[in-house]
Amino acid sequence: MTGSRILALGHYQPSRVVTNDDIAQFVETNDEWIRDRVGIVSRRIAGDETVADMAAAAAGKALANAGLTAADIDLVVVATCTAVDRSPNVACRVAAKLGITAPGAFDINTACSGFAYALGTVDHAIRAGASRNALVIGVEKLSDFTDWTDRSTCIIFADGAGAAVVTAAAEDEPAGVGPVVWGSVPDKGDAVRIEGWRPYVKQEGQTVFRWATTALAPLALKACEQAGVAPSELAAFVPHQANTRIIDGIAKRLGIPDAIIAKDIVESGNTSAASIPLALSKLVERREVPSGAPVLLFGFGGGLTYAGQVVRCP
Numbered sequence: 076m077t078g079s080r081i082l083a084l085g086h087y088q089p090s091r092v093v094t095n096d097d098i099a100q101f102v103e104t105n106d107e108w109i110r111d112r113v114g115i116v117s118r119r120i121a122g123d124e125t126v127a128d129m130a131a132a133a134a135g136k137a138l139a140n141a142g143l144t145a146a147d148i149d150l151v152v153v154a155t156c157t158a159v160d161r162s163p164n165v166a167c168r169v170a171a172k173l174g175i176t177a178p179g180a181f182d183i184n185t186a187c188s189g190f191a192y193a194l195g196t197v198d199h200a201i202r203a204g205a206s207r208n209a210l211v212i213g214v215e216k217l218s219d220f221t222d223w224t225d226r227s228t229c230i231i232f233a234d235g236a237g238a239a240v241v242t243a244a245a246e247d248e249p250a251g252v253g254p255v256v257w258g259s260v261p262d263k264g265d266a267v268r269i270e271g272w273r274p275y276v277k278q279e280g281q282t283v284f285r286w287a288t289t290a291l292a293p294l295a296l297k298a299c300e301q302a303g304v305a306p307s308e309l310a311a312f313v314p315h316q317a318n319t320r321i322i323d324g325i326a327k328r329l330g331i332p333d334a335i336i337a338k339d340i341v342e343s344g345n346t347s348a349a350s351i352p353l354a355l356s357k358l359v360e361r362r363e364v365p366s367g368a369p370v371l372l373f374g375f376g377g378g379l380t381y382a383g384q385v386v387r388c389p
């Protein structure tokens with residue numbers, strides 16, 4: 076049972092940039108409030124692109140960056156909570172778009188923690204011998220589920236996709252995907268919701284904020300401990316991009332003053348399951364983290380759910 080490692084990443088964002096001033100044209104808000112309270116300066120909002128279009132675009136780039144072809148992929152797992160179609164799932168749509176002919180293909184919905192759940196699941200599949208080369212994708216088109224008259228949510232959510240090619244590690248190679256620490260707080264399920272018909276994102280922001288800034292740091296430290304990595308060794312921390320104040324609050328409690336702290340939220344908004352692979356892909360593309368360096372991923376959100384693991388940078 077060999078472990079797995081991330082071979083390469085890719086990401087996709089719609090071309091349309093929406094600034095805080097743009098949003099202040101149609102709801103009562105302002106640039107200063109959004110920067111201070113959430114940390115967002117601008118976000119990307121999709122046009123005609125579907126969730127599957129964005130996922131396939133990110134996955135295609137990850138495949139190319141990995142030097143693999145569609146024929147090499149035997150498993151496609153997509154984390155999303157914004158697929159409009161009930162069937163086929165997004166993973167099958169992505170496989171069809173990329174010409175991956177017979178992969179295992181399924182979607183995971185744990186909202187904003189989805190990518191870390193999907194990566195943990197794929198790591199387990201590879202360890203069990205059920206896959207050799209997999210695509211793990213986080214993608215959201217939250218603009219389809221946003222009430223654009225509600226200033227408490229429409230300033231936050233955005234669209235995009237990030238993808239990783241995950242491969243079996245060699246026998247003599249240390250695992251590049253550490254043990255996943257995952258869990259949930261079901262009795263706080265009403266704190267983030269996309270429910271009913273027609274569904275819009277609703278959240279009790281302060282409930283989630285308090286939970287995220289108090290409960291998550293010990294769980295993130297557990298992921299480090301299970302990977303055998305001291306927090307001081309981390310090259311980077313890539314949490315779900317929900318709020319820069321939450322990111323700073325968790326990072327402070329982890330005690331990682333020298334690590335790079337991903338804050339892609341500033342220019343990308345909150346893209347739920349896409350936020351971690353999007354931020355990680357950009358760090359790797361900009362060569363900010365050396366290959367092989369340990370990076371802590373930690374997702375949290377609707378459910379409430381959380382998941383995280385330490386990965387080695389491709």
Ligand code: UT7
Pocket residue numbers: 103104105108109112113187226227230267278279280281283284287316317318321345347375376377
């Ligand atoms: O990714 C999914 C998981 N979700 C999260 O992690 C979200 C976690 N929560 C948060 O990030 C923050 O709670 C928010 C950014 C959602 C809200 O920030 P807050 O500091 O908790 O603000 P608040 O909801 O307590 O609202 C404070 C004030 C209120 O006015 P009053 O009642 O004090 O007069 C709001 O009506 O700010 C008002 N407000 C706004 N003002 C200007 C709410 N939204 C806005 C806005 N512009 N867009």
